[in-house]
Amino acid sequence: MMPETIDNPKRFPILLYLIIAVASVGFIQTFSILAPIYLSLLLTFFISLALNPIVIKLRSWTGGRKGATGLVVVAMIGIFTLAAWAFYIPLKDSVTHLSQAIPSYWERLQKPLIKMEQHAKRSEGRMQAEVTSEIAKAGEANNRPDGPQVKEPESMDALNDSSIRSSLAEMVKGVVGSFTKVAFNGAQFLVVLITVFFGVIFSLMNPLPIMSTIFSVVPERNHGQAEIIIQRICRFAPSWGRSTLAGMVTIGLLVFILMWPLLGIMDAMVLGLIAGLLESIPFLGPTLSTVPAILLALGKGGMTPLWVLLAYVLVQALENNVILPLIMAKGMKIHAVAVIFSMLLCVSAFGVLGVLVAAPLVAVISILHEEIYRKRFLPSVNDSELDALAKKALQVNAGSAD
Numbered sequence: 001m002m003p004e005t006i007d008n009p010k011r012f013p014i015l016l017y018l019i020i021a022v023a024s025v026g027f028i029q030t031f032s033i034l035a036p037i038y039l040s041l042l043l044t045f046f047i048s049l050a051l052n053p054i055v056i057k058l059r060s061w062t063g064g065r066k067g068a069t070g071l072v073v074v075a076m077i078g079i080f081t082l083a084a085w086a087f088y089i090p091l092k093d094s095v096t097h098l099s100q101a102i103p104s105y106w107e108r109l110q111k112p113l114i115k116m117e118q119h120a121k122r123s124e125g126r127m128q129a130e131v132t133s134e135i136a137k138a139g140e141a142n143n144r145p146d147g148p149q150v151k152e153p154e155s156m157d158a159l160n161d162s163s164i165r166s167s168l169a170e171m172v173k174g175v176v177g178s179f180t181k182v183a184f185n186g187a188q189f190l191v192v193l194i195t196v197f198f199g200v201i202f203s204l205m206n207p208l209p210i211m212s213t214i215f216s217v218v219p220e221r222n223h224g225q226a227e228i229i230i231q232r233i234c235r236f237a238p239s240w241g242r243s244t245l246a247g248m249v250t251i252g253l254l255v256f257i258l259m260w261p262l263l264g265i266m267d268a269m270v271l272g273l274i275a276g277l278l279e280s281i282p283f284l285g286p287t288l289s290t291v292p293a294i295l296l297a298l299g300k301g302g303m304t305p306l307w308v309l310l311a312y313v314l315v316q317a318l319e320n321n322v323i324l325p326l327i328m329a330k331g332m333k334i335h336a337v338a339v340i341f342s343m344l345l346c347v348s349a350f351g352v353l354g355v356l357v358a359a360p361l362v363a364v365i366s367i368l369h370e371e372i373y374r375k376r377f378l379p380s381v382n383d384s385e386l387d388a389l390a391k392k393a394l395q396v397n398a399g400s401a402d
Helices: 011-062 065-143 156-205 208-216 220-263 265-278 284-288 290-300 304-332 336-350 352-377 383-401
Strands: none
Touching: 011 065, 011 156, 011 220, 011 336, 011 352, 065 156, 156 352, 208 220, 220 265, 220 290, 220 304, 220 352, 265 284, 265 290, 284 290, 284 304, 290 304, 336 352
């Protein structure tokens, strides 16, 4: 007779909680080391979902996902190659022009530098005279038998040598630290770029194992809810990709059109590409794109830097009042404050490249909140009721001020 087996249902939840606790501790301990891998996974996931509708449409022409993915990859490589070529040639000419203009700028700066040097020499002369006077007084006091013995101060040459050595040491240390940081960020960017590129290719070729893995870690009773959440994320990702691409193209063309009369077609092409690429970084990108524009404008001299600055102010105004409401807000519907704090969190967690996943992460968290938290704890409350409560809360200060 076979021994009767008795299942203990309480054993498995305890084991599950223990596994979750151990995995959480390991995740926290290794997060700083594995942050580039996590960032690569997130970017691969979002970009793959954004490109998946294109692969589905091309699949009917090529007969399968592999052929459609190949066409998408060839198109991406072609776009990157053309962008790199269009970026390198004008940038090379602009750098050459700027290097030729540097001597003229140095001549302009020589007069104030000479005045500053003369003022420093006069100050040093007065300081040396005061030190010499103090040394003389100290020597007279030492020669007196009843006078206090005063230690002579160090000479000015020794003080200057010490300060120069310390300044040079700090300068070398800062240069080495900056170079190391730049090299580390460059290596991290290269690793993330290569990983995301190949990850997107293999994900587009066969996405079913990835989705099956997601469902395999979700309890069976929650498969329906997980399916709804994943479907909403799959619908959001293409909207995010289209909105981001439309914003990049619009800003790039606008900057190119405005910079052409001021800086010429070659420099305008460089600035348009830079502005278009940095537009993928929410809020910070447009501000960063003004830096190379001002540097190129300084090489032209005259009133060009002022006109360039005014042109970028105009671009910012059009972006915030026309482009974002018409293109970005319609596709993403994300509050600016949420994106800003998400950027800060992603930068602290993943580094500079973390800003690329800030907006989609906000959308994913919003979807999880609506599908999990609100349906469980706020099942009968709609958005209009929440807005009414918010208005009532905000009117408290206005009522108390009357």
